[in-house]
Amino acid sequence: MNKWQKITLKVLLAFSLTTTSIYFFAPWEYALYYLTPVPSTIEEQVNEATTQGIDGIIVYVQKANNPAQLYVSGWHNRQEKIPAYGNALFKIASIAKLYKAAAVTKLAASKQLELDKNIADYLPQLAERIEYADQITLRMLVEHRSGIPNFTDQDGFDWASNSLDVLSLVLDKPADFEPGTDYAYSNTNYLLLEKIMTETLGYHYSRYIKNEILLPLNLNSTFFSINEVDSEQLMSGYYVGYDQDFKHLDQGYVASAQDVGIFLRALNDGSLFTPKERKIYASLYEYNHTGWVLGYSSIARYHPDIDTVVIQFTNTTGEDRVILTGIIYDRIMSILRSQ
Template sequence: MQLKNKNTLTLMRLAAVIVTITSIYIFAPWQFALYYLSPLPATVQAQTQEAIEQGVDGIIVYIHKQGQQPEFFAQGWHNREQKIPAYPSALFKIGSIRKLYDAAALTKLTAAGRIDVDKTLADYMPSLIGRIENADKITLRMMVQHRSGIPNYTDTDNFDWSIAYPDPLALVLDTPADFNPDTDYGYSNTNYLLLRKIMSTVLGYDHNQFIKDEILTPLGLTHTFSSVHEINLASLMSGYYVGYNNDFKTLDQGYVATVQDVGDFIIALNKGTFFNEQEQALYASLYQYGHTGWVLGYSSIARYHKDIDTVVVQFINTNGNDTVMLTEIIYNRIIEILTAQL
């Protein structure tokens, strides 16, 4: 058994080294390559301490191997100005991890016959005909899967992460498509902005309430919120960007949750505990079961690792200066440590 685990770890590390070093060679500083290749610490606790030594302000990690109690790790600062240490129950902005919740809600509405994912954007939002190219050809399924060709509003020249836009959709109206529908993949936050609008219109009320009623409450996820305006800001981990002294916690950037709530959701999503059989099959045809998140000051990763039957969620409250690569390296090293412990 130990030999098999060691062989598995060796193959995983070799494959990861090839991919990571190639990416680092092209995109990131060489110190990341040196760090990635450095010896692994023996424990996750030591790895989280190394993360602080690599320059992140704070890190929270949730590890839940099925059949065991979850483990929590926290290092660095919850708030560096006030010298408050990081702690596992803090709230955190989860960025695009919320797309998993959106896709789950869309699945439930589709299974209930209230939405048809094979109808077009124009069917649900006819006012966008002529304003979003191919609106009459782009299906909701393509939007869920980022195969619509609709430009990503966060990639436009005029987008600023520090600004709260009344309607970011305006940034991409009347602009050319990135590609023809269903001919390519292009990650676009605009897809999910539109899907949320469609869900709210069909429901006749805010889709976030539907997510709360149909997903969060049944799962007992009482520490997940759709906005910073719903929480006590003192419980929200501060968010920092390299080279700036600002704390970006007050910006309203979408969903906020604890690491345990996100981890419990990922378990439920992968195990299908809040889907019936029809919903489970539909979701599997639509979207993925893990995600990363990035908003100003906050980076997150939430995934289920089937080979070790473990969910690992990582929150880091520092971004900028290639820290996206660094956070992935830290996460991958944690997975290797857990694999080696089998």
């Protein structure tokens, strides 16, 4: 297992932590921090995060019909000593899967895609190179029940590379399990969905998401690549033990915390969808997500018990920082629930 495979495994494990596992598996300093008194305000908690080893943090909170609140601390750019600010852009990583699942939903509702057709139907050129391609449906891809190996777990994958043909890392590989018989999170599933949407539409799938999701919600600070944005607006990303800034890596979607928050509210309250689309999405995918790429960790969740959307961006990864970000998020939620 190479270095970045180990990082991937750690990320997946860390985001599924329970309170019990924090006690037993977190580094001792994080376990002790977990037990310290929670501050009385979110401002205090956000400021406290930077004393625990987070370079910069942005938190977006939007409750019921109230205006959203943004809380920031630390550095937007550590080298240039630029303080963090609330409307900065950030790499949202796997949170983007929510947008893609919503797009698949809309295309299925309009009968442009059929959820129970298979990969071989839509991508016949890959039929002989993906095991069970004639059995793996679009629905299985969305739900992570395909059994197709995750390209980020493969030998040769490098988080710090912009030039890898990541699909080639899993072609001609045996499946992890027979389609529909198990669940395993795989980034390859959504890479294939991107290709299927693009082939079906006749233009890049991102244009569809922009027209059908971003523009109707007035999400003007959501982009599909760092190449579409002013790099000065993009928050820097750091990995513990390295001095360099990883913002130059093109690692997918970029958005402001407010844009993610608006999207997540619309996804959860159903206003993003027609009634038909709402029913389809409810059968397909989740309503909250986390994200991780080199230098960037994010959490996007809606909490129905207090009717509140809370988005958290932190720009420091490595050395179990992903565990720390989960603890910080939980402490913020304790503050919100006590108010």
